[in-house]
Structure formats: structure tokens, C-alpha cells
Amino acid sequence: MLKVSKLLTLLLIVSVVLAACGGNNENEGTNTGAGGAADEKVELTAWAWNVNVGALNSAMELYKKDHPNVELKVEDIGRLDVYDKLSTGLAAGGAGLPDIVLVEDDRIQGYLEAFPKGFVNLSEKGFDNKADSFPAFKKELASKDGQFYAFPFDAGPTGMFYRTDIFEQAGVNPETITTWDEFIAAGKTIKEKTGAQAVPIDKFKDDALFRMMLNQQGVYYFDKEGKIDFNNPQVVKAMETIKAMGDADLVKDVNGWDGTVSATIDGTVATVPFGAWYYGTIIDQAKDASGKWGVFQLPAFEKGGNRASNLGGSSWMIPSESKNADAAYAFAEYFATTDEVQLIAMEQHGLFPSLQTVYESELFQNDVEFFSGQKIWKLFSEEMKDIPTPYYTKDYALALDEAVKAQADTFNGKNPADALKEAAQRLADRTKREINQ
Amino acid sequence: MKVSNVRSLLVYVTLLIGAVISLFPFYWAAIAATNESGKVFAKPPVLLPGGMLFENIANLNEAIGIGRVMFNSLFVVVIYTALSLIICTMAGYAFAKFRFKGRDILFGMFLLSMMVPYHALVIPLFKMMAAWGWLNTYQALILPNLAYPFGIFLMRQNMLAVPDAMMEAGRIDGVNEWGLFTRIILPSVKPALAATAIFLFMFQWNSFLWPLIAVQTKEMYTLPVALSSLFGLSRIDYGQVMAGVTLATGPIIIFFLLLQRHFISGMLGSAVKG
Numbered sequence: 001m002l003k004v005s006k007l008l009t010l011l012l013i014v015s016v017v018l019a020a021c022g023g024n025n026e027n028e029g030t031n032t033g034a035g036g037a038a039d040e041k042v043e044l045t046a047w048a049w050n051v052n053v054g055a056l057n058s059a060m061e062l063y064k065k066d067h068p069n070v071e072l073k074v075e076d077i078g079r080l081d082v083y084d085k086l087s088t089g090l091a092a093g094g095a096g097l098p099d100i101v102l103v104e105d106d107r108i109q110g111y112l113e114a115f116p117k118g119f120v121n122l123s124e125k126g127f128d129n130k131a132d133s134f135p136a137f138k139k140e141l142a143s144k145d146g147q148f149y150a151f152p153f154d155a156g157p158t159g160m161f162y163r164t165d166i167f168e169q170a171g172v173n174p175e176t177i178t179t180w181d182e183f184i185a186a187g188k189t190i191k192e193k194t195g196a197q198a199v200p201i202d203k204f205k206d207d208a209l210f211r212m213m214l215n216q217q218g219v220y221y222f223d224k225e226g227k228i229d230f231n232n233p234q235v236v237k238a239m240e241t242i243k244a245m246g247d248a249d250l251v252k253d254v255n256g257w258d259g260t261v262s263a264t265i266d267g268t269v270a271t272v273p274f275g276a277w278y279y280g281t282i283i284d285q286a287k288d289a290s291g292k293w294g295v296f297q298l299p300a301f302e303k304g305g306n307r308a309s310n311l312g313g314s315s316w317m318i319p320s321e322s323k324n325a326d327a328a329y330a331f332a333e334y335f336a337t338t339d340e341v342q343l344i345a346m347e348q349h350g351l352f353p354s355l356q357t358v359y360e361s362e363l364f365q366n367d368v369e370f371f372s373g374q375k376i377w378k379l380f381s382e383e384m385k386d387i388p389t390p391y392y393t394k395d396y397a398l399a400l401d402e403a404v405k406a407q408a409d410t411f412n413g414k415n416p417a418d419a420l421k422e423a424a425q426r427l428a429d430r431t432k433r434e435i436n437q
Numbered sequence: 438m439k440v441s442n443v444r445s446l447l448v449y450v451t452l453l454i455g456a457v458i459s460l461f462p463f464y465w466a467a468i469a470a471t472n473e474s475g476k477v478f479a480k481p482p483v484l485l486p487g488g489m490l491f492e493n494i495a496n497l498n499e500a501i502g503i504g505r506v507m508f509n510s511l512f513v514v515v516i517y518t519a520l521s522l523i524i525c526t527m528a529g530y531a532f533a534k535f536r537f538k539g540r541d542i543l544f545g546m547f548l549l550s551m552m553v554p555y556h557a558l559v560i561p562l563f564k565m566m567a568a569w570g571w572l573n574t575y576q577a578l579i580l581p582n583l584a585y586p587f588g589i590f591l592m593r594q595n596m597l598a599v600p601d602a603m604m605e606a607g608r609i610d611g612v613n614e615w616g617l618f619t620r621i622i623l624p625s626v627k628p629a630l631a632a633t634a635i636f637l638f639m640f641q642w643n644s645f646l647w648p649l650i651a652v653q654t655k656e657m658y659t660l661p662v663a664l665s666s667l668f669g670l671s672r673i674d675y676g677q678v679m680a681g682v683t684l685a686t687g688p689i690i691i692f693f694l695l696l697q698r699h700f701i702s703g704m705l706g707s708a709v710k711g
Contacts, residue, residue: 050669073654076500078665081649088650091560095567096653262478277671284672285475312671350672 042327043071045098047086049079051280052102052154052314055345059335062344070327083107086319090115094321099328103150104314105141110394111317112144120318122148125329130337137389138354142315149317151336154351156275156312157383158212159295161282164372166196166270167294174296178307180241183299187250187270196270198250200263201242204408205256207400208311209273211390213238216298216309218388221399221427226391228399228435230406230424231417237301239406239416246411261285273298275311276380280350283370290369295376297383308386313354352380359384395431402427463686469679470494477675493676494684500677501663502655503684510642510660511688513578517641521583522634526626528584529592530618534604544593551586555646563650573653581647585640588633595629596622631699638692660685 046056053076060072075098077085082102089097090111103111111118127148131139134152142150160174167174170193172186187198201209214220217234229235245251252269254260263269265286272278282293297307316332318325335341339361342353347363358364359381367373393399406423410416424435465484469477472487497503531537532544562581563572571577599622607621623630645661652658658666664681667673693700 049666051672052669075653075655076666077649078668080668081662081665084646085650088560088563092564092567095564096572258478262480265475265478266480275671280672284674285478287473287475 046074046100048102051349055349059341097319099322106392113394135384140389150315155354157380158309160271162271180299197252200254203253203411212309220390222391230420276352308383310387470683474675493680497677506663514641525588528589532593533596577651595626631696
């Protein structure tokens with residue numbers, strides 16, 4: 001009997017403890033009303049990941065000088081975890097969602113198609129007047145049917161991060177590399193003289209370089225109408241170029257993100273093509289390599305061709321269920337369109353802004369010490385206006401999957417055009433989309 | 438004599454290799470926790486402790502508030518394991534030793550529910566919690582999986598092995614129903630209890646998707662959710678992450694060691710002796 005009463009006591013204790021913990025959630029309903037009024041207290045909530053959290057908090061400090069009634073609580077959530085939470089909340093009719101959420105550009109259209117009523121239409125709140133300060137591709141990614149649903153924030157203008165010491169040792173001047181053909185020729189010289197391969201590629205799992213090459217040429221997995229564009233000669237050309245690098249033994253096969261970083265640090269590759277945000281990774285993980293890095297733009301496909309491309313970037317959205325939509329709009333607009341905020345985001349948190357008015361400032365004209373005094377921010381910022389719009393659609397994840405398979409087939413010896421053709425057919429079966437022949 | 442020496446040497450060498458292979462990742466994580474981030478990628482790999490342990494832990498604490506997060510995880514896992522063990526044991530007992538209408542169908546349904554992918558349950562569960570105002574509470578983390586089908590199954594199978602004759606003997610000696618359960622059945626399935634407890638503990642300790650979705654504020658994060666928040670797009674402090682991972686492994690190892698003796702005899706099968 002003793003044991004039974006012990007058991008019951010335990011149960012009792014547990015239920016009391018649980019009941020006591022229930023009190024945590026009661027501040028939720030307090031933020032009602034429009035919230036835009038000057039003296040009404042508003043607590044905004046936001047979801048973001050990593051360095052973006054710091055950027056939001058810094059911006060709020062500035063914002064509070066004129067809006068002392070507004071508070072902001074940012075939840076730091078893993079980048080991919082945000083989407084699990086956001087999708088669940090939207091599917092459950094908006095329960096538990098924050099007032100502001102950070103979404104990567106390649107996901108925005110997917111969310112807008114899957115949940116057409118899920119997010120606040122920013123054009124109706126007057127964002128159109130402010131939008132001219134953003135580059136064309138960012139505007140297009142943040143809107144649907146001519147209406148804005150996201151505040152453009154950071155971007156990832158691409159470049160070839162390269163090891164100056166390896167280039168010097170091989171006697172190759174990066175300024176002479178203007179086309180991919182020249183890049184391959186230079187890569188062969190470097191391989192011969194130093195043993196370093198040209199680029200890291202996760203051959204069978206990721207196609208980042210392929211996507212950069214597509215964007216650079218103004219094509220993507222889909223065209224503007226949402227038709228599958230894998231058979232476009234320019235798309236085939238990109239895959240052929242990657243194959244040519246592989247055939248010349250210039251590609252180091254790396255395993256995932258960590259493999260790429262590893263190759264970056266140990267000097268087994270001479271260049272790493274990535275978005276401007278890779279700067280942060282290099283200075284974090286290769287602290288002692290100061291003075292050994294430089295950047296040049298992606299080589300073009302023909303002499304004088306476009307060298308501007310983008311990889312990554314994100315924007316702020318306001319879920320429709322937000323009880324403080326007006327206050328959230330006011331703050332997010334302030335965040336997105338204020339030079340001072342964007343400069344802090346860049347300088348303290350390494351987030352490359354898409355707000356073009358800040359490119360005039362000193363920060364973007366300065367020498368960067370880690371990069372031997374090269375003006376890398378000037379290089380990246382000048383690229384922004386020339387970046388074509390990539391069309392992601394809601395089937396982006398499936399298209400990415402098929403493109404990676406096509407790349408894997410190519411590295412396994414298949415002709416790039418055939419590999420892409422088969423991938424296009426598989427993608428059409430999965431998405432019921434038309435294929436451009 | 439000689440032959441058996443050689444044989445035991447072989448056995449030990451094989452075991453040693455196995456032990457090194459399975460322990461090395463833990464060792465490597467612990468070492469990485471004492472070095473700065475970039476050392477994770479060093480070639481050849483860094484295998485000796487560095488001097489950054491306290492700095493990494495300080496950074497980790499600043500990023501996720503390790504004390505609070507550790508408390509949340511421990512609190513949830515201890516209550517969950519205790520409650521769920523009680524429920525699984527009692528349900529297993531009912532399924533094994535009582536005859537009632539629809540018993541086998543009910544048990545079959547429990548087993549079938551193991552086949553429903555967890556992701557399919559998340560949205561209805563989330564709606565339920567939202568409707569009750571339970572988002573961001575401990576009960577949302579603890580209650581949903583209390584009647585864990587696999588735990589019930591495990592307990593039922595082990596209790597089936599307890600001979601009915603033992604219970605009858607108890608009844609003849611005048612033990613009441615509670616007494617039968619607590620004084621005859623429970624002691625004979627101790628190893629299974631330990632195994633189920635370890636299983637439930639690990640399930641809840643490593644649980645990620647549901648806590649991620651059910652929890653709304655940083656103060657309520659559990660360890661896996663908090664560790665996952667350290668991953669941005671391009672900037673990851675691996676020293677910090679590895680310090681967190683090493684801390685997260687601790688409680689599981691301690692819990693396992695505490696119950697290890699029972700757990701192993703549980704795996705060796707039949708629980709009833711004599």
C-alpha cells in the first residue's frame with residue numbers, strides 16, 4: 001500500500017506543478033487594437049535567425065527614439081526551423097504566428113501561392129512609393145501580381161572569392177579572367193603549378209554554382225510564365241561549362257556546407273564562387289588568412305557578357321493574422337528603407353543590404369583590410385543593379401532536386417543536354433508544368 | 438591454454454576497435470568544444486584540448502541562455518518519463534493480463550498508430566494546443582505523447598511472460614489488485630521498466646519537431662531547439678555548437694549509466710527468474 005500512496009502523491013505533485021506552469025502564456029492577448037496610435041503600448045514579435053536577430057534589435061533601438069511606445073521581442077530560430085513553424089501556423093489558420101517574419105527570397109513565392117491570404121498586402125499600406133530604392137530583381141521577388149508582400153532586405157551578390165597567394169604562386173592575374181573559358185584555362189595553369197583545384201562543388205547534392213550561372217545569364221529553372229526552362233540553350237551551356245571544369249579535374253568534390261568551408265580553409269581550392277555573405281564565413285573560420293583573399297566577379301559566358309548574379313537573400317513579411325499589423329508595417333518599413341539601419345546591419349551583422357541608397361556611404365567605398373585593402377563592397381554593390389530576376393515559383397524545391405540530379409548525372413558521364421532533358425521531363429511529371437522546348 | 442589466450446586477445450582487440458570507433462565522435466565533439474571555431478576544419482584534425490572551452494560556453498550561454506534551456510529540457514524529460522512510464526506500465530498490464538471486450542482490437546489500433554507519420558499529426562495537434570491556449574507551455578511539451586504506443590507494446594510483451602500462476606498464488610494469499618500490480622508484476626518486469634524508461638527519456642530528450650512548433654519564446658526552448666537556432670545561413674560558431682552538443686549528451690549518458698545494469702538484463706530477454 002505504501003507504494004500506491006507514493007505513486008498517487010507523485011501524480012498529485014506533478015499535476016500541481018503542471019498547473020502552475022500554465023500561467024506562462026497569458027500576455028498573448030494583451031496587444032489588441034490598431035497599435036499605430038502614438039501613445040498606445042505595442043509589443044511586436046518577430047521570428048528571424050542568426051545575425052538577423054541582432055540587426056532587428058539594433059534597428060528597434062533607433063526606432064524607439066521616436067516611438068517609445070513600441071517594444072520588440074525577437075525569437076532566434078534556426079533558418080530552416082522558421083519554415084516548419086511558419087507553415088504549421090499558416091496551415092492552422094494563423095495561430096501562434098509573430099507580427100514580422102524573415103523569409104528567404106526563394107521561398108516567398110511558394111508561400112504566397114500556398115497561402116494567398118496568409119500575408120499582409122504591403123502595397124495597400126503604401127509601400128509602392130518606397131520601393132524605387134530597391135534593385136529590380138529584389139522588387140520582383142517580393143511581389144506577386146504587382147502587389148508587394150515582402151520588404152526587401154539583404155541580398156547575396158555573387159563573386160569569386162579567391163586565394164591571392166595561390167594565384168600569385170601560379171603566376172595568374174585574376175584581372176585577365178573575364179570569361180568562363182579563360183577561367184578554365186587559368187584553372188589548369190593553377191592546378192599544374194600549385195596542385196590546387198579551381199572550385200569546390202558538392203557534385204551530387206547541391207548545384208549552387210549552376211544556379212549562379214543561370215541567374216547570371218537571365219535564365220533559371222523556370223521562365224517568367226512558370227514553364228520549365230531546363231532545355232534552354234543557356235541552361236545547357238551552364239551545365240556544359242561545369243562539366244568542362246570536371247573533365248579538366250578542376251572540381252573538388254566536397255560534402256555539403258562543412259565540406260565547402262573545409263576546402264576554403266585548407267587551400268585545396270583556389271576560388272570559391274558564392275554570395276557576398278561568404279565574407280562572414282571566411283573571416284570567422286579562417287581568422288589567420290588575412291591578406292590572402294580577394295574577390296573578382298563571376299566570369300561571363302562570352303566577352304563583355306553579364307557578370308552579375310545573386311545567391312541568397314531574404315525579406316520581411318507580415319502574417320495577416322498579426323494583431324499589430326499597422327505597427328508592424330510601420331516598423332518593418334522603417335527597417336527596410338532607413339539607411340542608418342541598413343548600415344548597422346551591414347557593419348555589425350554582415351548583412352549585405354539591397355537598399356541602394358546606402359551604397360553611396362563611406363562603408364561601401366572603403367578598403368577592406370582582410371582582403372588586402374580591396375574595395376570588395378564597392379564591387380558587390382555595383383553588381384546589384386545588373387542582377388536579373390530568378391523565377392523560383394512554388395515548385396522551387398522540386399526543381400532544385402531535379403537540377404541536382406541532372407548535375408549528378410553529368411558528373412557520372414551523361415551528356416549535359418540529355419541529363420537536363422530527362423530532368424525536365426521528371427519535373428514536368430511532378431509539377432504538371434509545361435516544358436519549354 | 439594458448440588457444441584461448443589468442444582467442445581472448447582477438448576478442449579484446451575487436452572490442453577495442455569497436456569502442457574507439459563508437460567513442461571517437463564524442464571525443465572529437467568534446468575536443469572541438471575546447472577549440473576555436475575554425476579548428477573544426479583543420480587538417481590534420483586537432484585531437485588535443487585547446488583553451489577555449491570557457492569562452493565557447495560563455496558564448497553559448499549568451500546566445501541561448503544555457504541554464505534556462507537545460508532546466509526546461511530536464512524538467513520536461515523527468516516529468517514526461519515518470520508520467521509516461523506509469524501510463525505505459527498500467528496500459529501494458531491491462532493489455533497483457535485483463536480480458537475485456539475489444540481488447541485485441543484496441544491494442545491493434547495502438548500498434549497501427551505507430552505507423553502514422555509524425556508529421557501528419559503535427560498540424561492537428563498544434564491546432565488543438567492553440568485552441569486550448571496551451572502553446573508555449575510545459576504541458577504542451579509533456580502531455581501529447583504520454584501514452585506512447587511503443588512503450589505500451591514493450592511493457593505488454595514483457596508482462597505476458599509473467600506466469601498467471603504467480604498472480605493466482607498472490608490472490609490465494611489475499612493480495613488485492615493493487616498489490617498484485619505493484620508487488621508481483623512490477624518487480625518481475627524491472628528490466629523492462631528500465632528499458633522503457635531509457636527509451637522514453639531518449640525520445641523526449643531528443644525530441645525536436647514538436648517542441649520547435651509548440652514553443653513560442655526563447656525562455657521555453659528545449660536544448661535541441663536552442664542548439665538548432667545557432668545555425669544561420671553562412672555563419673556558424675562551431676566551437677559554440679560543439680560545446681552545446683557535448684553538454685546535451687551528458688544527461689543521456691548519466692541516465693543510461695544509472696539504469697544500465699537493468700537495461701542489459703532486459704535486453705537479454707526473459708525477465709522472470711525461478
